[in-house]
Structures are given as C-alpha cells and as structure tokens.
Amino acid sequence: MTHIRLPEPDRAIVARRDQITADLIAIAGRDAVISDEDGRRAFETDALTSYRRMPLAVVLPETTETIANILRYCHTQGVKVIARGAGTSLAGGALPAEDAVVVGISKMNRVLDIDLPGRTMRVQTGITNVSITAAVAPDGFFYAPDPSSQLACTLAGNLGMNSGGAHCLKYGVTTNNVLGVRMVLMTGEIVDIGGPYVDAAGLDLLSLVIGSEGQMGIITEATVRIIRAAEGARPMLLGFDSSEAAGRCVSAIIASGIIPVAIEFMDRPAIEVCEAYAKAGYPLDCEALLIIEVEGSETEITERLEQMLELAKPFRPSSHAISSGPDQSAKIWKGRKSAFGALGRIADYYCMDGTIPLGRLPEVLTAISQICTSYGLRVANIFHAGDGNLHPLIMFDANDPASEQRAEQAGSDILALCVEVGGCLTGEHGVGIEKRDLMAKQFNADDLRVQMRLKSVFDPGWLLNPAKVFPLDADQRGDLPAMRSSTLPAAA
Amino acid sequence: MVETLRPTNEAELQSALIGLSQSGLAAEIRGAGSKAAIGRPLQLPAVIETTGLSGITLYEPTELVMSARAGTSLGEVESTLAERGQMLAFEPMDLGPATGGRGGVQTMGAVFATNVSGARRIAAGAARDHLLGVRAVNGRGEIFKSGGRVLKNVTGYDVARALTGSWGTLAVLSEVTFKVLPKPQETQTLVYVGLSDDVGVEMLCAAMGSPFEISGTVHLTAGLTSRLELGRLSREAATVTAIRIENFTSSVAYRIGRLKDALKIYGTPELLEQDASLLFWSELRRLSPVTPAPGDAPTHLWRISTAPRQAAKVVDAIRRNMQVEACYDASGGLIWLEVTASADAGGADIRRILSTHGGHATLIRAEPAVRGSVEVFQPMSASVERLTRGIKAAFDPSAVLNPGRMYAGI
Numbered sequence: 011m012t013h014i015r016l017p018e019p020d021r022a023i024v025a026r027r028d029q030i031t032a033d034l035i036a037i038a039g040r041d042a043v044i045s046d047e048d049g050r051r052a053f054e055t056d057a058l059t060s061y062r063r064m065p066l067a068v069v070l071p072e073t074t075e076t077i078a079n080i081l082r083y084c085h086t087q088g089v090k091v092i093a094r095g096a097g098t099s100l101a102g103g104a105l106p107a108e109d110a111v112v113v114g115i116s117k118m119n120r121v122l123d124i125d126l127p128g129r130t131m132r133v134q135t136g137i138t139n140v141s142i143t144a145a146v147a148p149d150g151f152f153y154a155p156d157p158s159s160q161l162a163c164t165l166a167g168n169l170g171m172n173s174g175g176a177h178c179l180k181y182g183v184t185t186n187n188v189l190g191v192r193m194v195l196m197t198g199e200i201v202d203i204g205g206p207y208v209d210a211a212g213l214d215l216l217s218l219v220i221g222s223e224g225q226m227g228i229i230t231e232a233t234v235r236i237i238r239a240a241e242g243a244r245p246m247l248l249g250f251d252s253s254e255a256a257g258r259c260v261s262a263i264i265a266s267g268i269i270p271v272a273i274e275f276m277d278r279p280a281i282e283v284c285e286a287y288a289k290a291g292y293p294l295d296c297e298a299l300l301i302i303e304v305e306g307s308e309t310e311i312t313e314r315l316e317q318m319l320e321l322a323k324p325f326r327p328s329s330h331a332i333s334s335g336p337d338q339s340a341k342i343w344k345g346r347k348s349a350f351g352a353l354g355r356i357a358d359y360y361c362m363d364g365t366i367p368l369g370r371l372p373e374v375l376t377a378i379s380q381i382c383t384s385y386g387l388r389v390a391n392i393f394h395a396g397d398g399n400l401h402p403l404i405m406f407d408a409n410d411p412a413s414e415q416r417a418e419q420a421g422s423d424i425l426a427l428c429v430e431v432g433g434c435l436t437g438e439h440g441v442g443i444e445k446r447d448l449m450a451k452q453f454n455a456d457d458l459r460v461q462m463r464l465k466s467v468f469d470p471g472w473l474l475n476p477a478k479v480f481p482l483d484a485d486q487r488g489d490l491p492a493m494r495s496s497t498l499p500a501a502a
Numbered sequence: 503m504v505e506t507l508r509p510t511n512e513a514e515l516q517s518a519l520i521g522l523s524q525s526g527l528a529a530e531i532r533g534a535g536s537k538a539a540i541g542r543p544l545q546l547p548a549v550i551e552t553t554g555l556s557g558i559t560l561y562e563p564t565e566l567v568m569s570a571r572a573g574t575s576l577g578e579v580e581s582t583l584a585e586r587g588q589m590l591a592f593e594p595m596d597l598g599p600a601t602g603g604r605g606g607v608q609t610m611g612a613v614f615a616t617n618v619s620g621a622r623r624i625a626a627g628a629a630r631d632h633l634l635g636v637r638a639v640n641g642r643g644e645i646f647k648s649g650g651r652v653l654k655n656v657t658g659y660d661v662a663r664a665l666t667g668s669w670g671t672l673a674v675l676s677e678v679t680f681k682v683l684p685k686p687q688e689t690q691t692l693v694y695v696g697l698s699d700d701v702g703v704e705m706l707c708a709a710m711g712s713p714f715e716i717s718g719t720v721h722l723t724a725g726l727t728s729r730l731e732l733g734r735l736s737r738e739a740a741t742v743t744a745i746r747i748e749n750f751t752s753s754v755a756y757r758i759g760r761l762k763d764a765l766k767i768y769g770t771p772e773l774l775e776q777d778a779s780l781l782f783w784s785e786l787r788r789l790s791p792v793t794p795a796p797g798d799a800p801t802h803l804w805r806i807s808t809a810p811r812q813a814a815k816v817v818d819a820i821r822r823n824m825q826v827e828a829c830y831d832a833s834g835g836l837i838w839l840e841v842t843a844s845a846d847a848g849g850a851d852i853r854r855i856l857s858t859h860g861g862h863a864t865l866i867r868a869e870p871a872v873r874g875s876v877e878v879f880q881p882m883s884a885s886v887e888r889l890t891r892g893i894k895a896a897f898d899p900s901a902v903l904n905p906g907r908m909y910a911g912i
Contacts, residue, residue, distance in 0.1 A: 125809065126711060127707035127708070127710075127810055127833075128810045129710060150713070171656060172656045174654055174656075185660065186627050186631045195885075201889070202886075206809040206860070207807040207808050207809050207836075207860070207862075208623065208628070208807050208836050209667070209807050209836075211862035211880035211882070212882050213667065213668055213893060214617070214663060214665075217630065217664040218893075221659065221660045239713060240715075261564035264563075264564050265564045267685070269683065306753065310752075313752060314750075365654050367562065368565050369562060369565060394654070397652070397653035398652050399653075432650070432652070433652050434652055434655045435657045437654035437655060437656065439656070440656055441657060449657070452650075453658060457648065458658075459644070460640065460644065460648070460896075461648075464661070466896070467893055467895075
C-alpha cells in the first residue's frame with residue numbers, strides 16, 4: 011500500500027546520523043544501540059508491512075533512567091523519537107522515520123511486584139501481554155485485555171493503542187485495567203501517575219496517556235489490575251443462514267440480561283479459512299457463525315448456554331455445538347485468534363477495525379460486501395459482535411500495486427461507512443498512519459484542536475511519534491504553534 | 503451579585519461561555535448542586551447551572567448504550583433503565599446527604615464530572631469506565647465531542663474519559679453517552695460481625711480472590727453501624743463486614759454456599775436476602791454510615807485510596823493521632839474516614855501517613871473555612887502539577903470554569 015503520505019525526513023538530522031549514533035552509544039551503551047543497516051532493517055516496519063522506513067538508529071534500553079537520558083538528549087537535539095513495543099501495530103503506529111530514533115522497550119520485560127490480595131501487578135511495559143497472565147495464572151488470576159497478537163505484543167503497545175480483545179465485553183479494554191504508570195516525557199522528565207489503588211489523584215491523566223499512541227511519553231512501568239479467573243469457561247458455536255439472523259440473535263441475548271464473556275462473529279469466508287487452519291469443529295454449512303463463551307461452574311455454564319440456545323431458536327440456527335471440553339475450547343479460540351494468520355496463508359489482506367452500533371449490522375455487512383465487490387476484491391468478516399467492533403479482512407494481491415491500492419480505498423470507504431452509521435474509525439487497533447487522514451471524517455476542526463492541544467502539553471515540539479494520528483495538514487487549521495518540520499509531505 | 507445562567511441548549515451554553523470569557527468572568531459550574539459543599543470554597547461572579555440541558559436522547563437496550571443531556575437527573579436515567587431491566591453498573595454514589603446537600607438530585611453530567619462510583623466499582627469499574635462519549639464546551643467557547651456511542655472506540659485521544667473527575671474545571675459537559683448493563687436477577691449479602699479491621703479487610707480480599715464474582719465489599723468500624731437503618735445490624739455495636747453477590751438466582755444460591763465454605767475460618771455469617779441486601783447497599787450508596795445524625799457532634803470526612811494490604815495499617819496509624827471511624831469499601835482500598843473535627847481536619851497527619859503507606863486523600867466534608875485552608879484534593883507532584891496546569895490552559899486558558907475548585911489557580 012502506498013498512498014498514505016509520509017513527511018520528507020529532516021535532511022539536517024539524517025546528515026548527523028553518525029554523531030547522533032555515537033552520542034546514543036555514550037548514553038545507553040554499545041550493546042543497547044543498533045546502528046548497522048541490517049540491524050536497523052529489522053525495525054523498518056510494523057504489522058502494516060506495506061510501509062517501511064529505515065530508522066536513524068534503534069536503541070533498546072534496559073532502564074527507565076536510560077530512556078530518560080535518551081529522550082532528554084533527543085529533545086535537546088531536536089531529534090524525533092518513535093517508541094516501539096513488539097512492532098505488531100496493524101495501523102502503522104510504530105512505523106519508523108529516517109530522521110527518528112526508535113526506542114524499543116522489549117528488554118524491559120520484568121514483573122516487579124505481584125499483590126494477589128490487592129489484585130494488582132507492577133510490570134515493566136516491555137513484557138508481552140500473555141506473560142502478564144502467565145505470571146499469575148498458577149494462582150488462578152489473569153490480566154483481562156487479550157488482543158489476538160497477545161503472544162507477541164507488549165503491554166507498552168497495548169497502552170499506546172488502548173488495546174482490547176475478544177473478552178472486553180465483560181472485562182473492558184486496557185484503560186479499564188490499568189491503575190498507574192511511570193512515564194518518561196520527551197524532556198526526559200519521569201512522571202508517576204496513579205498506583206496500586208483505585209482512582210489516581212487529581213485529573214484523570216491515565217485516560218489521556220493510555221491510547222495516546224506513544225505521542226505523550228514512553229511508559230516504562232505500569233500497575234495493572236488482575237482478576238481471579240472464573241471456575242470454568244466454555245464456548246458454544248451457533249451457525250446461522252444469514253448474518254442478519256446472527257446479529258438479531260446477539261441482540262436478543264443481550265436484551266435478555268445475559269452478558270457472555272465473549273461473542274465473536276465470523277462470516278462464511280472467515281469460517282472456511284479458520285477451520286482449515288485450526289480444525290476447531292466450526293460448522294461449514296452456514297453463512298454466519300457465533301462463538302459465544304460463558305463462565306462459571308459446570309452447572310452454571312450448562313444452564314446459561316441452554317438459556318441462550320432457547321433465545322436463539324426464533325432465529326433458526328442451522329447448527330449448534332457446545333464445546334466438548336478444554337481441548338476443543340482451546341481449538342475454537344485458536345481458530346478465532348489465528349484468523350489473521352490463517353487468512354495470510356491464502357491471500358494478502360488488509361485488516362480493518364471500525365466499530366458500528368450493533369443494530370446497523372445487517373446493512374453494514376451488505377454494504378461492506380458491495381464496496382469490496384465494486385473494487386473487485388473479496389472480503390472475510392470477523393468481529394467482536396458484543397461490542398460491534400468489525401474486522402473486515404480485504405483480500406488483495408500484494409504483487410499487483412493496483413489491487414493493493416484498491417484494497418486501501420475499499421478500506422477507507424468501509425471506515426467512512428462505520429462513522430456514517432454512528433460508529434468510529436477504530437475500535438482497538440488505533441489510528442497510526444493508517445487512519446490518520448480519515449480523522450476529519452469523524453472529528454471536526456474543533457474536536458481535533460482539543461486533542462492536539464493536549465499533545466502539545468505533553469510534547470510541545472511534537473517530537474514523539476510524529477506524523478501519526480492527526481492529518482498532516484491539521485496543524486494549519488488551529489491556533490497551535492508550528493510543530494512539524496516545514497518540509498512538504500511527499501508520496502511514500 | 504452572582505449571575506446565574508441556565509442554558510437550555512448547547513448553543514446557549516456556548517454563548518454563555520463566550521460571554522463570560524470575553525468579559526473575563528469566572529463561573530461556578532454546577533448541575534443540581536448536591537456536591538456544592540465539596541472542593542475548595544468558591545466565590546465567583548457567575549454560576550452556570552446545567553439542569554436546563556435535560557432529556558435522554560438515545561437509549562438502545564440491546565446495544566447497552568444510553569445518551570442524556572448533561573442536566574438530566576440520575577433518577578430519570580435510572581428509572582428509564584429499570585423499565586428495561588437495566589442499570590448503571592457503577593452504582594453512582596450520592597454525596598449530597600453526607601455533605602449537607604440535597605439527596606437524590608444529581609445530574610448525569612455531574613456524575614461523570616466527579617466520577618462518583620459506588621461499591622460495585624470493584625467488579626464493574628467506576629463511572630469513568632462506563633463513559634463512552636461526551637459533547638462539551640470548553641472555556642474557549644468551543645463545542646467539541648470526544649468518544650462516541652459504541653462500546654469500543656480508540657479513535658483519537660480519550661478526551662471524554664479524561665474529563666471524568668475534573669469537577670467542571672476543564673469543560674462543561676452538554677451531553678454524555680454511557681454504557682448500561684442488565685440488572686442482576688438476585689442480590690444477596692453475607693455479613694460477618696465483630697472482625698477486626700485487618701481481619702475484615704483480609705477476608706474481603708480473600709473473597710475477591712475467589713471465582714464467585716463478588717460485587718460489593720465493605721467493612722464498617724463499630725461506631726458506624728448504629729447509623730444503619732437495617733435494625734439487626736445496627737444493634738450489634740460491633741464491626742460489620744459485608745460481601746455482596748449478584749447474579750441469576752440459581753447462581754447466587756450456589757455461589758453464596760461456596761463462598762461461605764471458602765471463608766469459614768472467619769466465622770459464620772448472617773445472610774441478607776434480596777430486600778435487606780438492597781436496603782443495606784443503598785445506605786452505603788448514600789454514605790449513611792459516615793453521615794452524622796442531626797445534633798451529633800460535627801465531624802470531617804475523608805476519602806482515602808490505598809492498596810488494600812495497607813488499608814488497616816493506614817487507619818491504625820491515623821487512629822493514633824485522632825479519633826476515627828472507617829467505612830472500608832473496595833476490599834479496603836477505598837476508605838471513607840470520619841474524623842473528629844479539627845482546624846485542618848487532620849489533613850497533615852493523614853497525608854504524612856499516606857506518604858509512607860502509599861495512596862492519596864480527598865477531604866469530602868468540612869466547613870468552608872477548613873476547605874479554604876487545607877488542600878482538599880491530594881497535592882500533586884511537581885511534574886504532574888505542570889501537566890495539570892498545561893491541560894487546564896489547553897481547555898480553559900482564561901480560567902472561566904470553576905477556577906480553584908480542585909487546586910489553586912487551576
């Protein structure tokens with residue numbers, strides 16, 4: 011994909027690369043700095059792989075203090091900094107720039123404290139999402155947000171994007187599960203917000219920082235909430251002849267007062283791909299599949315699933331199957347969580363992330379199908395039905411630039427549609443570079459100005475993760491100080 | 503002469519704010535005024551009252567979402583939700599009666615602007631966790647929106663949530679959109695009498711570490727139980743430790759049984775069935791246990807956040823300096839601490855103790871002279887203060903909105 015504009019690098023900074031690298035080595039140590047071309051190439055993109063930029067240098071520090079020293083140096087020198095977790099952003103949130111230093115948090119991955127009675131845990135944010143749960147799973151606890159990339163993605167990235175997952179209908183997203191952070195500002199100042207208790211003092215700065223896409227500071231430590239796991243959990247598969255019937259079934263379940271821990275939806279193309287990959291026992295003779303999971307004791311689970319089967323009857327499910335046990339449950343979730351990878355085996359695809367009001371589901375799915383057909387593309391739909399977060403996967407041929415561009419255009423059309431029906435551009439992946447230029451579809455100039463002023467409070471020089479989140483020309487609309495290099499954006 | 507402006511729509515609110523900003527006048531921002539006695543005392547030339555911005559504008563029970571103009575009363579919202587078997591899961595507290603204000607009158611805008619959340623927050627999260635979007639006007643007179651009406655939304659910065667708990671100092675909310683949830687079919691409560699504070703808190707933490715989805719945990723010191731209406735508890739003159747379970751009826755029966763078993767080393771509890779449970783938790787929602795009866799000696803009230811494992815130690819340490827009674831919520835991590843009235847409400851000792859144990863304190867009830875002389879909200883670190891001042895300036899550069907309500911000059 012190539013139509014997203016990226017700013018021209020600041021040539022003066024690029025010309026000083028050797029000196030800057032030497033200074034970074036003096037600050038962080040030789041082992042922490044990657045300056046050779048092959049080494050840097052490993053960091054040139056994230057999970058939006060069509061966009062690549064060689065970073066000026068990469069630093070992998072091991073302490074908050076080192077990060078503070080690096081940021082203080084870069085601030086003094088006017089060098090841009092891009093924070094990076096595991097580089098799994100689907101939105102280009104961690105895309106480097108040729109005039110920017112990448113600060114990777116991956117070496118800071120330790121658990122610092124576990125307080126089971128208080129149900130909190132202090133960790134360094136380079137820890138992977140799944141390792142947080144792993145540290146407390148033997149005691150029966152877990153960390154709730156569970157993005158599909160949880161094996162690889164770091165808490166730092168989750169904090170940047172306010173990541174969700176399949177189980178947030180019941181347990182919320184990242185911002186609902188974090189109580190405190192230690193953050194380094196661009197000036198090198200270290201700020202502590204909140205702690206192992208409810209409500210940070212003063213203004214709710216955590217809300218601002220979480221989901222700010224690495225533009226306000228680099229979070230190096232966090233106190234997260236951990237939750238005691240239910241006695242058991244079990245998913246059920248419900249197949250339907252139409253997406254509409256599946257959507258109406260979800261509404262009926264929610265209206266009845268049951269909040270399942272997860273309700274996932276797949277359409278036929280998605281089911282076929284995932285079943286071929288995971289052999290989870292998904293029905294292949296339906297147009298739409300719901301994976302509905304409930305928690306509790308064996309008796310409670312049975313009772314709740316039977317109650318939902320009864321509620322589903324008016325929508326004539328074409329098949330239903332309750333997971334036979336932990337093995338099949340694991341396969342059912344494996345199939346869902348590896349959907350992106352499974353589809354990647356048969357086609358290149360572009361993963362969208364809009365959210366819509368659930369009531370508009372049938373018309374939106376029809377429209378998505380029409381949009382993709384009009385561009386001559388196929389689409390598979392996977393989404394978190396309980397909360398209306400769609401993941402249309404638009405398939406294209408990466409060897410054909412025209413097909414790639416059509417996929418990007420179809421994606422933009424779909425997101426515009428999500429906003430039009432009362433939803434939003436991104437439910438959990440973030441804006442990054444990908445949806446940056448669509449922000450004006452959801453927000454007017456004042457809405458954006460209010461957000462951009464906050465960015466200026468934390469990072470007045472706009473050096474952190476630049477050219478992301480806000481339209482490149484947005485700074486010309488407001489009363490903000492000039493904050494980007496004056497070079498004109500060029501096509502990538 | 504205080505000028506009271508009562509806009510009836512967002513455009514009028516905007517005009518009012520532009521007018522104030524142009525004439526350099528600051529305004530107290532209020533809903534129904536139930537929390538007027540909380541915060542640093544204000545003497546401002548104008549008042550903006552949001553009660554004219556009223557009405558539920560969207561309710562989709564199957565999407566678990568509602569929108570209401572900021573001045574809509576909480577009562578209207580809760581009764582509309584109840585008709586469809588739903589509720590605000592964060593159980594917003596009513597701080598009015600405990601602070602000498604009116605009870606039962608707060609507005610939805612104020613609920614979110616002050617982030618008032620009750621005992622169920624331990625399971626469901628606070629008001630901030632249920633807010634999906636806002637429309638608001640800042641001190642510059644700009645109308646803006648943030649968030650939306652869908653449950654999952656990370657488009658742009660989370661400005662809406664950042665306005666929760668800002669006490670009207672950044673923007674005046676004109677409309678709020680929030681998540682709603684089904685009301686539980688059944689509520690029951692286990693009550694243990696006579697546990698010491700540390701043992702009571704330990705038991706609450708143990709209960710939270712069980713897989714039975716506890717939705718309320720409270721421990722009251724002995725001096726507070728006489729204020730409960732629930733006769734059989736108030737007679738005891740001993741500590742009361744209570745654990746709530748809400749769920750489908752069959753699940754409640756099963757879970758209560760399992761939990762009693764798991765906690766049997768703490769003694770044999772009394773079971774409050776549905777009606778008694780609803781009464782007990784509604785009294786907590788109004789802070790009845792820490793509200794003196796008319797004629798009682800005046801007391802001051804603090805709200806303390808700390809790690810549950812520190813809670814009893816914090817209260818013990820404070821007790822060495824002054825007479826206290828404590829209502830421990832959130833498995834001990836949130837303490838409503840009633841102290842004998844004094845010139846600084848005990849603030850110096852309380853904050854010194856918290857600085858060693860971790861946590862922070864807000865003065866909730868004290869006469870204006872006291873609130874004018876001690877920091878009502880927890881003092882900030884230098885870096886947080888700098889950010890806070892920057893944020894205030896971004897929203898409200900000429901300090902029109904509730905200046906000084908939380909912190910001097912903010």
